[in-house]
Amino acid sequence: MATRCHVLLLLAAAFASLLALVAAEGGEEGPRGRRLLVLLDDLAVRSSHSAFFGSLQARGFDLDFRLADDPKLSLHRYGQYLYDGLVLFAPSTPRFGGSVDQNAVLEFIDAGHDMILAADSSASDLIRGIATECGVDFDEDPEAMVIDHMNYAVTDVEGDHTLIAGDDLIHSDVILGSEKIEAPVLFRGIGHMANPSNSLVLKVLSASPSAYSANPKTKLASPPSLTGSAISLVSVMQARNNARVLLSGSLDLFSNRFLKSGVQKADSKTRYERAGNEQFVAExxxxxxxxxxxxxxxxxxxxxxGETNEPGMYRINDDLEYSVEIYEWSGTSWKPYVADDVQLQFFMMSPYVLKTMSTDNKGLYSTTFKVPDVYGVFQFKVEYQRLGYTGLSFTKQIPVRPYRHNEYERFITSAYPYYTASFSTMGAFFVFSFVYLYHK
Structure with missing residues (x-):
């Protein structure tokens, strides 16, 4: 009986291994998980923004819809995070439920997870506080909205020009895809400004020079605090741990109505059957x-x-070769990353060698150089930062020793002046002695 059980266990283990092998051959593991927590003010948002949520689900994401004030809300359990990303579509919530608060959300990002935050004119202090910690400041006036009397979207009813047709997009194929967004993006909401001291924040969709932020229901009593292209409508932040955050001043930007409606700018005769929102939010x-x-x-x-084994140390003036393989996630698989600006530093207190590595266009980057004539503890260091890409930073420490006493040449070329001085001194002493002793 025990033997039969043992055989069955072996067969089960073999079957499980076969399934794991088939699964591994059928697809590659991506850089991030697929579990997203979606926090809403009202479950009606799930229907009004279903097109955006459907696009996420179509790409393989598992969405968990919860009310922002759910008393059982939690981001982690037993020291493990339950979700890989957060979609925060609850602009007016004054506080989260359960164990979630502002610090919990920021710790979630500090742990390397990603977030989409959408606000509007009803944004609470909680949402504004999270945005501030992520490097942007929404307009302090709770009644203010972005107004543009020149670049608004044409509608059947003359409004207050808060429905903006924005087309000042960041020029980055990595962030917005290689296919250009032709139609303007519809936006109605509040503007924000990136903190000038935070270099990690990028404006993705900016307001036009004629825009300003103010209460559309009242006359201006003083100059608006936010004006022109300094107003950011949508921004992104990539933290130093490569966590990514999207900050939008409009929840309507993601709505079915904006994704499906046509658009025409006030200063243009061209009308687009579909606004650029659907392509914009997807990309x-x-x-x-x-x-x-x-x-x-x-x-x-x-x-x-000329060798293949990695040594434990190098000698000064050795010729060495360094190589690394770099790949980029395409959404479905890892592809070779091709660039001409990946550099290697051979570093001790400061770079002694800085070389741009060559690539074979298949992901392999390599370079050769001569070890400096300085001994000590060096580091191979690669620090690669490029707009839109996750940063690469890795180092490896290696000692460099001088020549041993039996490794020097019999006569060192650089010492020839000393050799000449020594022999000339001995010759001069011999001549002096001979003259002194035998000259009368």
Whole structure:
């Protein structure tokens, strides 16, 4: 009986291994998980924004819809995070339910997870506080909205020009995709300004020079605090741990109504059957959730030229070769990353060697150089930062020793002046002695 059970266990283990092998061959593991927590003010948002949520689900994301004030709300359990990303569509919520608060959301980002935050004119202090910690400041006036009397969207009813047709987009194929967004993006909401001291924030959709932020229901009593192209409508932030955050001043930007409606700018005769919102939110969400622009480095190697084994140390003036493979996630698989600006530093207190590595266009980057004539503890260091891509930073420490006493040449070329001085001194002493002793 025990033998039969043992055989069955072996067969079960073999079957499980076979299933794992088939699964591994059928697809590759991406850089991020697929579990998203969606927090809403009202479950009606799930219906009014169903097209955006449907696009996420069509790309394989598992969405967990919860009310923002759910008393059972939690981001982690037993020290493990339950979700890989957060979609915060609850602009007016004064506080979250359960164990979630502002610090919990920020810790979620600090742990390397991603977030989409959409606000509007009803944005609470909680939402504004999270945005401020992520590097942007929404207009302090709670009644203010972005107004543009020149670049508004034409409608059947003359309004207050808060429905903006924005087309000042960031020029980055990594963030917005390689296909250009032709139609303007509809926006109605509040503006914000990126903190000038935060270099991690990028404006993705900016207001036009004629825009300003004010209460549309009252006359201006003083100059608006936010004006012109300084107003950001949609911004992104990539933290130093490569966590990505999208900050939008409009919840309507993601709504079915904006995704499906046509658009025409006030200063243009061209009318588009579909606004650019659908393409815009799809492409920007791909970037936020690391479906594009995520790099990884593997197979970091170094060795002497002509050898293959990695030594424990190098000698001064050795010729060595360094190589690394870099791949980019395309959304479905890892593809070779091709660029001409990946650099290697051979570093001790400061770079002694800085070289741009060559690539074989198949993901392999390599370079050769001579070890400096300085001994000590060096580092191979690669720090790669490029707009829209996750940063690569990795180092490896290696000692460099001087020549041993039996490794020097019999006569060192650089010491020839000293050799000449020594022999000339001995010759001069011999001549002086001979003259002194035998000259009368």
């Amino acid at each position: 920007i969400s791909k970037w936020v959730f690391h479906e594009r622009g995520h790099l990884k480095a593997v197979n970091v190697r170094h060795h002497k030229v």
